[in-house]
Amino acid sequence: MESDKQTPIRIALLGCGVVGGAVATLLTANAADLAARVGRPLQLVGIGVRRLDRDRGLDLDPALFTLDSEELVTRADIVVEVIGGIEPARSLILRAFEHGASVVTANKALLAEDGPTLYAAADAAGVDLYYEAAVAGAIPLLRPLRESLAGDDVTKVLGIVNGTTNYVLDKMDSTGAGFTEAVEAAQALGYAEADPTADVEGFDAAAKAAILASLAFHTRVSAQQVYREGITEVSAADVQAAKDMGCVVKLLAICERSEDGGVGVRVHPAMIPRTHPLAGVREAFNAVFVEADAAGELMFYGRGAGGNPTASAVLGDLVAVARHRVGGGRGPGESAYADLPVLDMGDSRTRYFVSLDVADEPGVLAAVATVFADNAVSIETVRQQQVRASGDDSYDDGQRAELVIVTHAAPDSALASTVETLLELPQVHEVSSVMRVEGD
Amino acid sequence: MESDKQTPIRIALLGCGVVGGAVATLLTANAADLAARVGRPLQLVGIGVRRLDRDRGLDLDPALFTLDSEELVTRADIVVEVIGGIEPARSLILRAFEHGASVVTANKALLAEDGPTLYAAADAAGVDLYYEAAVAGAIPLLRPLRESLAGDDVTKVLGIVNGTTNYVLDKMDSTGAGFTEAVEAAQALGYAEADPTADVEGFDAAAKAAILASLAFHTRVSAQQVYREGITEVSAADVQAAKDMGCVVKLLAICERSEDGGVGVRVHPAMIPRTHPLAGVREAFNAVFVEADAAGELMFYGRGAGGNPTASAVLGDLVAVARHRVGGGRGPGESAYADLPVLDMGDSRTRYFVSLDVADEPGVLAAVATVFADNAVSIETVRQQQVRASGDDSYDDGQRAELVIVTHAAPDSALASTVETLLELPQVHEVSSVMRVEGD
Numbered sequence: 001m002e003s004d005k006q007t008p009i010r011i012a013l014l015g016c017g018v019v020g021g022a023v024a025t026l027l028t029a030n031a032a033d034l035a036a037r038v039g040r041p042l043q044l045v046g047i048g049v050r051r052l053d054r055d056r057g058l059d060l061d062p063a064l065f066t067l068d069s070e071e072l073v074t075r076a077d078i079v080v081e082v083i084g085g086i087e088p089a090r091s092l093i094l095r096a097f098e099h100g101a102s103v104v105t106a107n108k109a110l111l112a113e114d115g116p117t118l119y120a121a122a123d124a125a126g127v128d129l130y131y132e133a134a135v136a137g138a139i140p141l142l143r144p145l146r147e148s149l150a151g152d153d154v155t156k157v158l159g160i161v162n163g164t165t166n167y168v169l170d171k172m173d174s175t176g177a178g179f180t181e182a183v184e185a186a187q188a189l190g191y192a193e194a195d196p197t198a199d200v201e202g203f204d205a206a207a208k209a210a211i212l213a214s215l216a217f218h219t220r221v222s223a224q225q226v227y228r229e230g231i232t233e234v235s236a237a238d239v240q241a242a243k244d245m246g247c248v249v250k251l252l253a254i255c256e257r258s259e260d261g262g263v264g265v266r267v268h269p270a271m272i273p274r275t276h277p278l279a280g281v282r283e284a285f286n287a288v289f290v291e292a293d294a295a296g297e298l299m300f301y302g303r304g305a306g307g308n309p310t311a312s313a314v315l316g317d318l319v320a321v322a323r324h325r326v327g328g329g330r331g332p333g334e335s336a337y338a339d340l341p342v343l344d345m346g347d348s349r350t351r352y353f354v355s356l357d358v359a360d361e362p363g364v365l366a367a368v369a370t371v372f373a374d375n376a377v378s379i380e381t382v383r384q385q386q387v388r389a390s391g392d393d394s395y396d397d398g399q400r401a402e403l404v405i406v407t408h409a410a411p412d413s414a415l416a417s418t419v420e421t422l423l424e425l426p427q428v429h430e431v432s433s434v435m436r437v438e439g440d
Numbered sequence: 441m442e443s444d445k446q447t448p449i450r451i452a453l454l455g456c457g458v459v460g461g462a463v464a465t466l467l468t469a470n471a472a473d474l475a476a477r478v479g480r481p482l483q484l485v486g487i488g489v490r491r492l493d494r495d496r497g498l499d500l501d502p503a504l505f506t507l508d509s510e511e512l513v514t515r516a517d518i519v520v521e522v523i524g525g526i527e528p529a530r531s532l533i534l535r536a537f538e539h540g541a542s543v544v545t546a547n548k549a550l551l552a553e554d555g556p557t558l559y560a561a562a563d564a565a566g567v568d569l570y571y572e573a574a575v576a577g578a579i580p581l582l583r584p585l586r587e588s589l590a591g592d593d594v595t596k597v598l599g600i601v602n603g604t605t606n607y608v609l610d611k612m613d614s615t616g617a618g619f620t621e622a623v624e625a626a627q628a629l630g631y632a633e634a635d636p637t638a639d640v641e642g643f644d645a646a647a648k649a650a651i652l653a654s655l656a657f658h659t660r661v662s663a664q665q666v667y668r669e670g671i672t673e674v675s676a677a678d679v680q681a682a683k684d685m686g687c688v689v690k691l692l693a694i695c696e697r698s699e700d701g702g703v704g705v706r707v708h709p710a711m712i713p714r715t716h717p718l719a720g721v722r723e724a725f726n727a728v729f730v731e732a733d734a735a736g737e738l739m740f741y742g743r744g745a746g747g748n749p750t751a752s753a754v755l756g757d758l759v760a761v762a763r764h765r766v767g768g769g770r771g772p773g774e775s776a777y778a779d780l781p782v783l784d785m786g787d788s789r790t791r792y793f794v795s796l797d798v799a800d801e802p803g804v805l806a807a808v809a810t811v812f813a814d815n816a817v818s819i820e821t822v823r824q825q826q827v828r829a830s831g832d833d834s835y836d837d838g839q840r841a842e843l844v845i846v847t848h849a850a851p852d853s854a855l856a857s858t859v860e861t862l863l864e865l866p867q868v869h870e871v872s873s874v875m876r877v878e879g880d
Contacts, residue, residue, distance in 0.1 A: 026734060030593065036777040037590050037658070132588060138735035140580070140588030148572060148580030150477050151755020153470065218477070277741070280717070294466060295578035295742065295752035301717070302738035312735035315591020329769010337476040 008043035009322050012076030012101070014069050014092055015083035016049050019106060019133070021058050022307035023080060023314050028060070034315070038322040046072040048083075048092075074099045078321050080314060081105040082133075086113060097121040102324070104317040106133035106310055112207035112223035115214065119334035128324055128331050130317035135208045136161055136286045138309030139302040140316070145215040145290070146332050152292040154216040157255040158438065159288030160281050161208040163304040164199035165231050165251040167191045167284045169269070172239045173248050179234060191284050201230035205253050205267040213255035213265040216290070218338040221255075221265050227345035229268035234435075238269075241355055241433045245406070247271035248279045252438055256348075262341045264348040271353055272439035279439075346413030351380070351440075353406050354419060355433040360386055360399035364427045368403060371425065375418040378408040400429065406437060448483035449762050452516030452541070454509050454532055455523035456489050459546060459573070461498050462747035463520060463754050468500070474755070478762040486512040488523075488532075514539045518761050520754060521545040522573075526553060537561040542764070544757040546573035546750055552647035552663035555654065559774035568764055568771050570757035575648040576601055576726045578749030579742040580756070585655040585730070586772050592732040594656040597695040598878065599728030600721050601648040603744045604639035605671050605691040607631045607724045609709070612679045613688050619674060631724050641670035645693045645707040653695035653705040656730070658778040661695075661705050667785035669708035674875075678709075681795055681873045685846070687711035688719045692878055696788075702781045704788040711793055712879035719879075786853030791820070791880075793846050794859060795873040800826055800839035804867045808843060811865065815858040818848040840869065846877060 011027065013020055027034070027044050035041040047060070048069030066072055069092055073079050079096040081103060083089045089110050093103050094117075103122065105111070111118065111134055122129040132142045136159070145154065160166050164186055171182040183200065186192035198204050206226040213221040231251050242249045250272055255265050272279050277299055281287040286304030291297050303309035324330055358364045365384060372379050383404040407415065422428050451467065453460055467474070467484050475481040487500070488509030506512055509532050513519050519536040521543060523529045529550050533543050534557075543562065545551070551558065551574055562569040572582045576599070585594065600606050604626055611622040623640065626632035638644050646666040653661040671691050682689045690712055695705045712719050717739055721727040726744030731737050743749035764770055798804045805824060812819050823844040847855065862868050 022734070026591070030591070033593070033658075033778075034591060037775055138732075139738060140584035143583060143588050144580035147760055148583050148756040149752065150759035151466070151470070151474060151757075152752040153473070218473075277720070280720075292578075292752060294462070294748040294755070296749055298579060298740075298742035300738075300740060303736045308734040309736055312589065312592040312732060315734070316588040317591075319590035320587055323772060324769060327770060329764060330767060332763060335477055338473075 005040055008041040009038065009325050010045045010075065010077045011042050011318070012046050012048065012072045012079045013044060014048040014073070014079060014081045014089070016047050016056055016065070017082070018307040019082045019310045019314070020047070021056055022311035023082065024060055025058060026311050026315055034319065037319055039326040040322070042318065042322060045076055048072045070095060073101060076101050077325055078102045078104060078318060080318065081107055082314065083107070084109065086110055090114060093118060094121050097125040097127060100125055100127060102128035102321045104130045104314055104321055106131065106314060108134040108204070108207040108211060109223070112210040115211070116220060116334060116336070123333055126330065128321045130321055130331060132317050133310045133313035135211050136288060136300070137302070137304040137306065138312045139286060139288070139300050139304065141288055141300050142211070142215060144300070145212070149290070149292055149295065152294045154290060154292045155257050156291040157212045157216050157253070157288060158278070159253050160250055160278055160286050161253045161288065161304060162199055162205040162251060163284030163286055164192045164196065165205070166281060166286070168200065169231060169234065169249050169251060170282050172234070172236060173243070176236060176240070178236045179232065200232055202228045202251065202267045205251060209253035209255055209265050209267050212253065213263055214336065216255055217257060217263050217340055218335045219263060219340040220336045221263065221342055225265065225342045227266035227268070227348070231269050234269050238433050238435060241353070242271045242435070245271060245353065246274055247437070248274055249435065250278060254438065258343055258347070262343040264343045266345060266348060268436060270436040270438040276439040346411060346416070348412045349409040350412050350415065351407050351409050351437040352415045353433070353435045353437050354422070354431065356403040356405070356422060356428055357387070357430040357432050358401050358403050359427045359429065360401035361427065364401070365403065367425055367427055368405070368422065371421045372407070372418055375414045375421070377410040377414050377418050380406045380408050445480055448481040449478065449765050450485045450515065450517045451482050451758070452486050452488065452512045452519045453484060454488040454513070454519060454521045454529070456487050456496055457522070458747040459750045459754070460487070460522045461496055462751035463522065464500055465498060466751050466755055474759065477759055479766040480762070482758065482762060485516055488512045510535060513541060516541050517765055518542045518544060518758060520758065521547055522754065523547070524549065526550055530554060533558060534561050537565040537567060540565055540567060542568035542761045544570045544754055544761055546571065546754060548574040548644070548647040548651060549663070552650040555651070556660060556774060556776070563773050566770065568761045570761055570771060572757050573750045573753035575651050576728060576740070577742070577744040577746065578752045579726060579728070579740050579744065581728055581740050582651070582655060584740070585652070589730070589732055589735065592734045594730060594732045595697050596731040597652045597656050597728060598718070599652070599693050600690055600718055600726050601693045601728065601744060602639055602645040602691060603724030603726055604632045604636065605645070606721060606726070608640070609671060609674065609689050609691060610722050612674070612676060613683070616676060616680070618676045619672065640672055642668045642691065642707045645691060649693035649695055649705050649707050652693065653703055654776065656695055657697060657703050657780055658775045659703060659780040660776045661703065661782055665705065665782045667706035667708070667788070671709050674709050678873050678875060681793070682711045682875070685711060685793065686714055687877070688714055689875065690718060694878065698783055698787070702783045704783040706785060706788060708876060710876040710878040716879040786851060786856070788852045789849045790852050790855065791847050791849050791877040792855045793873065793875045793877050794862070794871065796843040796845070796862060796868055797827070797870040797872050798841050798843050799867045799869065800841035801867065804841070805843065807865055807867055808862065811861045812847070812858055815854045815861070817850040817854050817858050819845055820848045821846045
């Protein structure tokens, strides 16, 4: 692998959007430092794009741009893929491996859908596959999981890994705004796409959860195996109910080992206490808690998206892969030896917050408590308060009360069927808010 | 480098105190997982100790223990050094390199005093030197700096890297205890040594700051070059003054690039606002902020000491080094190409909090403000309040006032000479508290 110190390492960049533009700019601006750190210069040999006539506002040689990415990857030592999505990214990455190039990618969707195929191709070619930027942007998180904690046993990963939804929920929490209004605010600031589906429905976070679970537990988890619930159903009333409980609503990615040796991987909104460190993660920031047997509790915090933060992670990988080109060796490959079953969501143990609008009459609490007991769900706290009758009351004329219940941990299926049965009770007018509770 | 998958990688452990015991225990307990992650079994071939007759309460084969560490290192593929201190650790590590072994160490003092010698010896032998556990215990911090951020430009590292002093200061803050009382509480819990000098005088944090600055800025910084001020002079009154300011006192390790291209590296107590994330780091936990050009602000949090947390970091390094034994390659060597000058503390730009006990008479504020102006130190806020005369007043009979001043950032030397001149003012009875302010 040793070769002349002046021979550049050839870098092909696929995609030149916000992240690609930042990567290209930093590669050029920091060329001297990068060369000193790698031991050889890094030379950007081409940028694969879909359109040549677009003004990207970048100070780059126009001759670098090409429409022929298939050709470009054959003349690179390292291919940086920041196109995103499944195709053509996958085909181009596999083609890069076939031609002996290592790959640095930020493509969470592809890794979560088809990571093992990529790993196998990298292995077959004896080259590197790095993807720190795929999860939590600038935050060094995957390298710590893949390497720093490789001698420990990770038991849980709990994090805010989608900046868009964190911005939306933070806005709802701080201003009392409804979901739609908060999404519009996020769009106005560029934190949310015109079509925010991938973020607000939790697809983005689910892909990241799959990657985190795979690395943390040395097993294979695909995005399809992740239980996913977005934030579109989170109402201003839910956020207010959380506030009344001393909690805040966050979209969490949760990966955990179960006692029987399986792994639970889920993405859903949850209430967490305001005293929990994740509660203080504001705006579009990301933060991830990791619990390991020997290390105990660790937290990583930083910017989860944006051109420069994501480019920082890409360039860190690029330096690592380039050092291997200079000095030999390869980074860690897939580690999936543990081969653990992924739990059904119904078997995941969670806690529920349930707020019920009930008739204010004797025996209601007993009836409600019986439903919980019948489903073997233990109640942690219950608060009952009279509701003043309002003019637009659409229910009967009787007095009403609100029952606010927080359960102990129980299988999610038991909690779901509890809520279902509660709805059938004649004394229950409405289940006004149901949300999982995390972070104790 | 490829060899039979069943041939064990031989591990020699030097030292069997709290950390060594945890490493040995985890190596044994997690043997199957470690073998799967490395690709070959890790075999503990010996433990070098100073006494054979000590009962360590460990379930280990007594035949592993030896007094002859010099011999032990010659029959290992990887040497784990957790003796600490300069000698015999340094000689044993160099001997290990000479015999072709890679080294994993937790020895901050040695790395901060003589890191370049170790790097050079590892390079000459073509083997690895890893030391994640030397700073911030279980928290993956050095690998992120050495690798994840290798494509970025780190501008500042600001952290709580000594758990003992954080426990002491947290205790003083939460209970109003004085320094001595808080140290005794820390000793009772095992957070402080019988002789707490290395911690409370900042030597431990200074060694860690030297390592962090070297990695962050790609330059050499030794412990001797770090400005160091411990917490022994921090009084209950200082802690209370910080509280009155909405601040908390922390012992901080600060590494920063200056505008003229030098690096400032310092360890001292400082007030930080209670809204700052580091302010919430309680008890013996560690946390480190890293600012980089592209990544922005990152934070790492976790346990900075203790047997198992430190062992987690050691084992992570051990797996990385062992993977290199299996698959070839080496981790990053020393990166000191930037070769930056280390600033004198006097040239570091900091902010000061100064509390003065002054005569309550016209012109005092003007006189005090003139001293600041003469030293070219700009005042950010000043608060003046009358002090009720107390019975045990040892000053003159006149009314007294308290002046509380917070400055803008200025060279530390200008601030120091400001305080010195203030003491000479006839109107100033006493400078009751002086402390640097960080974290805005």
